[in-house]
Amino acid sequence: MNLKKVLSLDTVWVDLKADTKQGIMEEMVDRLTAAGKISDREAVLQAVVEREEKMSTGMQNGVAIPHGKTDAVKSLVAAVALNKAGVDFDSMDGEPCTIFIMTISPLKRRGPHMQFLAEVSRLIGQASEREKLLACQTHNEIHELLTGK
């Protein structure tokens, strides 16, 4: 699928500052709010946190995919961000997470929401690809790396 349709320059970040799980989720939602992608910050954050409470989205090898469903968004909102220092995200392998993929999708509306998440996960399935992503210095570089293909 075409990631360009969902990811834009103002939704990919190389410099997350937060150093806790809750902090990461809040920071990403804040940045999405600042980028004008979402209007109801609280509702979105609540959806993401609720999903996280059911089961951590910290996967393996430093990847986390916090996501949620809420009608506070009208269509899929997504972001990809890095915190190169690593943050404890209750991941499956216990390792700190460095790559964060967030999606917020509307509850009722149909669309390739999980498929987007799956596609990004597939792209960074290989260690070499993750290294390339982590080596990105600017928002531009991430954007190009993910949507260039």
Next chain:
Amino acid sequence: MHEDAATNLVHQAGEAAAHAAEASGHSITHMMMHLILQLAVIIIVAKIGGYLFQRFLKMPSVLGELASGMVIGPYAFGGMIDLPGIGVLFAENAGFAASAELYGIATLASIILLFLAGLETDLAAFLRYSVVGSFVGLGGLVFAFVLGDGLAVIWPGNGIDSFMDPPALFLGVISVATSVGITARILAEKRKMASPEGVTILAGAVFDDVFGIVTLAIVMGMAKVSMGGGEVNWGEIGMIAAKAIGFFVVVTSLGLIFARKITSAIKKFKSTEIIVAICFGLALLLAGLAEMAGLAMIIGAYIMGLALSRTDLAHEIEHHLEGVYNILVPIFFCVMGMMVDFSVMKPVLIFGSAYSLLAIFSKVVGCGLPAFLMKFNLRGSLRIGLGMLPRGEVALIIAGIGLASGIIDQGIFGVSIMMTVITTMLAPPLLVKSFEGGSGLRKEQDDGSEDIETIILEFPSRDITEFLLHRFVRALQDEEFFVHHLHTEQPTHRVLKDDIAFTLIQDGNKLQVNVPQANQHVARMILLEELLSLSDLLESTKQMKGLDEMGSDLMSGMFA
């Protein structure tokens, strides 16, 4: 020879029956009583025959129904049963094995069959899914048509000397229509449905269906012109083809465009039964119009099904017509079997064998070659060719139309049945055998991404598995996947979108997902989300306070 046979036999049969009724002083009530008794025998025998074939021979039930017809037909036991006060149970009527009234019911059944086939067609997949599939479908069609038609022309002593002779055209078009049901069942059993071969076969079959109907439309148009005594020249053929394709494209497009409008208008009736009945009425209407336009009724029925296939009513209609289908369609196949006159088969047995052999060869090569040229190796191409081998329902219907309209004689009709039976019986064992061994992809294509991964989830009970399967299907549809329910023994769903394809199979209390490596992320993630949503559900049942209380409310007062 067709000119001689050109008179409409059904019409004749109908008149003959009416005369017979008059002559013998039998009232219409008497005729109906005869018909009802015939139907009683047909339904019971066909259903049992279908069951026996399926249960003990592992063959599709349609073959059993066909065989039952052969046994009880006027050329076998049916002609011997003489009921007092009624006469021969199944008598030949002016050279036609069924009375006009019985044939009428069989015709109605064939319309239902094609209407449902249209409804189940995955048009979205047809329009955007598989390039290889389209070439496989088209290759099989061209090879089967040309070889079937050509054989009739070169065969000595049958009076057919031109490629454009209506009987030759019919032999061509009868050998075209693949019946993929049995292949789908085997692919599901062998867990090969999500394999590159499986995906290509199933996509190819959709193309085969649609192109086959268009080809039939063209052939019907040509046959009608030459039956009218007119010489068919190339200019005219072009016109007929344009008309047939035009009818198909225009009516289907109009149907697709207005389907939602029409269905939302029909939905004002609120009652599902009324809605379904009206949709079926529309299918009959379009069937009649197609016949009036010089095509065949089944073409109209198929188009109506196709048009409605993308509306939310498709499932409802399928569901409601299932009962009618289960009773009427076996009558059709049984009547087709009854029409096989063994005494005229002897002289055409060799021709029939050659025709059947070519029917096998044409699909294996016609479908295998494009597959080989595109991304499969010999093994994979053979699998695809064999998967497209079985002919079935549609071939029988077309043969029936040919016989009823006098275009083909009973010999050719028998040959068509023979070919259908042989290809359908041969396909399963050959297909199973061909799937032994390694990958069917060429080395340079085989990057391991097509490796199928099997994810198995086991739940404490069948109910929970069913429930989750249902939810999973809905989640996939919400993600804009096309989910197709296949009518196989184990509940199987085929999931498609762009280049993603996988299958869901419910096996008792297990849910099995067969998914290519490259697509496993999306399958796993959607599965996980649905599993997690269960916890919400559990939470909400806890809040449903007092299940016990509700229960005792329900029970109290029962024994007052």
